[in-house]
Amino acid sequence: MSNRIYVALDTPDLAKAHAMAGKVRRHVGGIKLGLEFFMANGRPGVREMAELGLPIFLDLKLHDIPNTVAKAIMALRELAPAILTVHAAGGRAMLEDAKAAAPAGTKVVAVTTLTSLDGTDLKSIGCMGDPHEQVLRLTELARDSGVDGVVCSGEEVAAAHKFWPKGFFVVPGVRPANGVIGDQKRVVTPRAAIDGGASILVVGRPITQAEDPDTAAREIAATL
Numbered sequence: 604m605s606n607r608i609y610v611a612l613d614t615p616d617l618a619k620a621h622a623m624a625g626k627v628r629r630h631v632g633g634i635k636l637g638l639e640f641f642m643a644n645g646r647p648g649v650r651e652m653a654e655l656g657l658p659i660f661l662d663l664k665l666h667d668i669p670n671t672v673a674k675a676i677m678a679l680r681e682l683a684p685a686i687l688t689v690h691a692a693g694g695r696a697m698l699e700d701a702k703a704a705a706p707a708g709t710k711v712v713a714v715t716t717l718t719s720l721d722g723t724d725l726k727s728i729g730c731m732g733d734p735h736e737q738v739l740r741l742t743e744l745a746r747d748s749g750v751d752g753v754v755c756s757g758e759e760v761a762a763a764h765k766f767w768p769k770g771f772f773v774v775p776g777v778r779p780a781n782g783v784i785g786d787q788k789r790v791v792t793p794r795a796a797i798d799g800g801a802s803i804l805v806v807g808r809p810i811t812q813a814e815d816p817d818t819a820a821r822e823i824a825a826t827l
């Protein structure tokens with residue numbers, strides 16, 4: 604893939620998402636639509652964004668019993684997203700059924716440990732070990748379940764990639780040097796994430812909240 608940046612269009616406003624995608628499309632490789640967009644605009648909104656001609660990453664982070672996740676993915680089949688997320692913590696049967704339900708061309712990618720969590724957060728929800736150990740544990744589960752890859756932070760991507768060289772690695776929570784970190788906790792620069800083995804990067808606010816999103820996207824792309 605020539606441009607490995609997926610811009611996260613985190614807005615419930617279809618017109619705004621469309622306008623932002625139009626502004627930055629020369630400097631990104633795809634569009635990521637998440638819960639905020641999908642709750643407001645549903646499948647018709649995704650179809651409309653797909654008309655822009657860029658690959659669509661549907662980041663719905665599905666997490667439920669296997670039957671429910673599989674049926675939800677079947678309801679999304681007509682959209683044939685390039686990438687779709689589920690939570691690895693849903694377990695092996697859920698991951699297997701998610702992959703089986705997805706269209707052949709869709710990469711099913713398992714979220715390991717949200718980039719907004721650190722070791723203290725993990726302890727507070729009963730997870731033993733630090734984010735690094737948790738990511739590797741869930742990367743092994745994802746690999747063995749037959750999905751295509753994982754979502755992890757740039758802090759773990761090199762180790763996860765070493766463990767699963769053929770996996771597809773999605774890295775969000777990237778920030779240009781001196782960028783505003785906000786609610787993210789495990790953050791690296793776009794360049795560091797790519798050097799670690801990221802297949803694609805997810806970049807939201809560093810582009811969408813910039814004074815000039817087109818220039819921000821171009822400058823990030825230039826560092827890769």
Ligand SMILES: O=c1ccn([C@@H]2O[C@H](COP(=O)(O)O)[C@@H](O)[C@H]2O)c(=O)[nH]1
Pocket residue numbers: 611613637662714716717718719754755775776777787805806807808809
């Ligand atoms: O662990 C995860 C999984 C997904 N995300 C999503 O990526 C973007 C990041 O947006 P920024 O504005 O660049 O922080 C957002 O859509 C999240 O839902 C994540 O951040 N971490």
